Amino acid sequence: MKINLVALLSGIIFGVGLALSQMIDPNKVLSFLDVTGNWDPSLAFVMIGALVVTMLSFRFILKRSAPVLDSGFHVSRQTIINRPLLIGAGLFGIGWGMTGYCPGPAVASLGLFSVEGIIMVVAIYAGFFSQHWLANK
């Protein structure tokens, strides 16, 4: 029960963060990726803001033997850099550059009643299911 409350609260804070930083606006994201055009470095500052907090907090949090509401941390220990990682990230970047949406802002934009956001989320799921289907073939 408490786990669900924390998840909801974290989601709300994340959503407000995306809106305040305007990362929910796909054109703002595209103007970051448009390095040779009228470049807007805001997205890098969002990353810096988030990383300053998380790099500090993670060090303390991960020193604990367990999180507050669970018996252990669910953190990936994988270190292999393989082809699926590189090809997947490369394809994701192409889609990101085509649309200006990564998954977080796509979902959050539903809260602005964005029709584009709905199409984006449906298309993302089509991508998920196709990948599962190909991977399990």
Next chain:
Amino acid sequence: MENFTPYSALAGGGLIGLSVSLLLLYNGRMAGISGMMNGLFSAPKKEKIWSGLFLCGLILGAFIFQYFTNGSLQLRQGYPVLLIIFGGFLVGFGTRMGSGCTSGHGICGVANFSIRSITATITFMLSGMLTVFILKQLLGAA
């Protein structure tokens, strides 16, 4: 660079960092949003519930911000729908194949100094920049 908004970017980023930290401290989870979206249809029931609530929170957070700032965020109009459909598909396909997106790799993984996530983040940043360059500069689209 007249559209650069450093202060709201840093503050918004700080909130995102806070959100990610809370989820790790209390629930022991990395806030990977593509993973949560995917989990809604494939994970065990317990996972589905918290993932779904986080995503609802994401929607609610954007709605609350828009409500209290009197609709300060403008929606994009007239962007080619085909680009959204194909691009969205690639975002879904790519984030599953590469096990993460901007939140999971870019924030959580980088903060955890994961070499995998740092590599993925550099890769999708570069490929996103190259894509925008090709679309905007060479084809004159978008």
